[in-house]
Amino acid sequence: MAAKPEQVQTSDEALKASRRKRSIALAIALGVVAIVFYALTLVKLGPAVFDRGL
Amino acid sequence: MALIDEHKGYEATASGARVEDYLALLKPRVMSLVIFTALCGMLVAPGGLHPFLALLAISCIAIGAGASGALNMWYDSDIDAIMSRTRNRPIPSGRMSKEEALAFGLILSGFSVVTLGLATNWVAAGLLAFTIFFYAVIYTVWLKRATPQNIVIGGAAGAFPPMVGWAAVTGDISIDGIALFLIIFLWTPPHFWALALYKRGDYEAASIPMLPNVAGDRETQNQIVIYSVLLSLVAFMPALTGLVGWVYAVPAAVLGLAFSTLAVHLRLAEGVEMRKRARRLFTFSLSYLFVLFLALLVDALLFKSWGLF
Numbered sequence: 001m002a003a004k005p006e007q008v009q010t011s012d013e014a015l016k017a018s019r020r021k022r023s024i025a026l027a028i029a030l031g032v033v034a035i036v037f038y039a040l041t042l043v044k045l046g047p048a049v050f051d052r053g054l
Numbered sequence: 055m056a057l058i059d060e061h062k063g064y065e066a067t068a069s070g071a072r073v074e075d076y077l078a079l080l081k082p083r084v085m086s087l088v089i090f091t092a093l094c095g096m097l098v099a100p101g102g103l104h105p106f107l108a109l110l111a112i113s114c115i116a117i118g119a120g121a122s123g124a125l126n127m128w129y130d131s132d133i134d135a136i137m138s139r140t141r142n143r144p145i146p147s148g149r150m151s152k153e154e155a156l157a158f159g160l161i162l163s164g165f166s167v168v169t170l171g172l173a174t175n176w177v178a179a180g181l182l183a184f185t186i187f188f189y190a191v192i193y194t195v196w197l198k199r200a201t202p203q204n205i206v207i208g209g210a211a212g213a214f215p216p217m218v219g220w221a222a223v224t225g226d227i228s229i230d231g232i233a234l235f236l237i238i239f240l241w242t243p244p245h246f247w248a249l250a251l252y253k254r255g256d257y258e259a260a261s262i263p264m265l266p267n268v269a270g271d272r273e274t275q276n277q278i279v280i281y282s283v284l285l286s287l288v289a290f291m292p293a294l295t296g297l298v299g300w301v302y303a304v305p306a307a308v309l310g311l312a313f314s315t316l317a318v319h320l321r322l323a324e325g326v327e328m329r330k331r332a333r334r335l336f337t338f339s340l341s342y343l344f345v346l347f348l349a350l351l352v353d354a355l356l357f358k359s360w361g362l363f
Contacts, residue, residue: 015070018070018071018072018073021072021073022071022072022073022076025073025076033165036110036169039106040106040107040110040169040172040173043104043106043107044107044172044173
């Protein structure tokens with residue numbers, strides 16, 4: 001019989017810490033996505049992105 | 055009050071997962087192979103891509119592959135809990151719920167396909183979407199538990215990345231893109247059957263119909279020889295179509311000969327010795343694919359970028 005999988009012991013502190021880390025990772029990921037789409041727009045449109053009638 | 059009152063197997067609540075668990079869902083080791091082969095496909099393709107778009111395209115292909123890994127872990131959590139190789143994955147170990155993995159996989163799938171389409175073209179995006187669908191639905195949900203040919207057909211999912219990389223640059227699917235696809239497609243069965251030969255007990259315990267448990271060791275060894283010889287021949291396709299030259303063809307010949315020899319060597323063994331040789335072939339097959347694609351890359355770069363030949 002194979003050994004049981006490693007089970008997680010979760011205290012309030014550990015849960016809060018993992019939630020906090022996840023929130024930070026999510027914030028970084030969203031920031032990266034925003035920057036990537038900004039850069040993508042500039043690369044795809046080139047200088048024309050600034051050439052528009054207001 | 056405790057945020058989570060109890061943990062029962064893999065019915066964990068959403069709040070227990072760590073950042074590392076989300077990363078583990080993406081199967082980073084598979085991802086690295088996908089990045090490498092997709093990069094090769096992209097660099098050997100005729101034409102060019104803005105470096106930022108190329109980087110973004112590679113990232114999208116890697117994220118798409120990771121997303122299909124997450125979907126695979128969502129569906130396979132029951133059998134992952136049985137196999138020694140997989141039982142510490144985030145869902146069977148109780149660190150993450152199935153729903154979290156499903157949502158993560160679906161969101162990343164949508165994101166990677168749409169971003170690849172916007173960054174390069176919709177042929178590449180469509181191919182990436184098909185790859186994710188093929189791996190998550192056709193392989194994981196349908197074939198994996200139904201037929202011993204699961205690896206043969208399912209292997210196509212792992213073979214698409216260089217074709218997606220190629221399409222990202224050219225916007226189409228050519229014979230050279232198909233050749234790169236065929237190499238990985240034919241490489242997958244001997245690679246996984248060698249693994250199944252020495253990890254047979256695991257697959258049996260999880261009731262996955264891998265070829266050794268269904269058709270026996272002898273038949274698997276025969277199939278490994280057939281696929282190894284076919285792979286060694288198909289590996290010449292990029293040289294025959296003129297995509298690359300001798301810098302690729304020479305290593306392809308040597309590697310193909312070594313692969314076929316190890317496969318025949320495996321065919322001649324039984325019992326413990328057979329398992330030892332299966333392990334050796336499995337390890338070699340990883341180096342085979344890496345070195346073959348590296349040779350492809352070096353040849354194409356020498357020829358295309360620096361015009362040396």
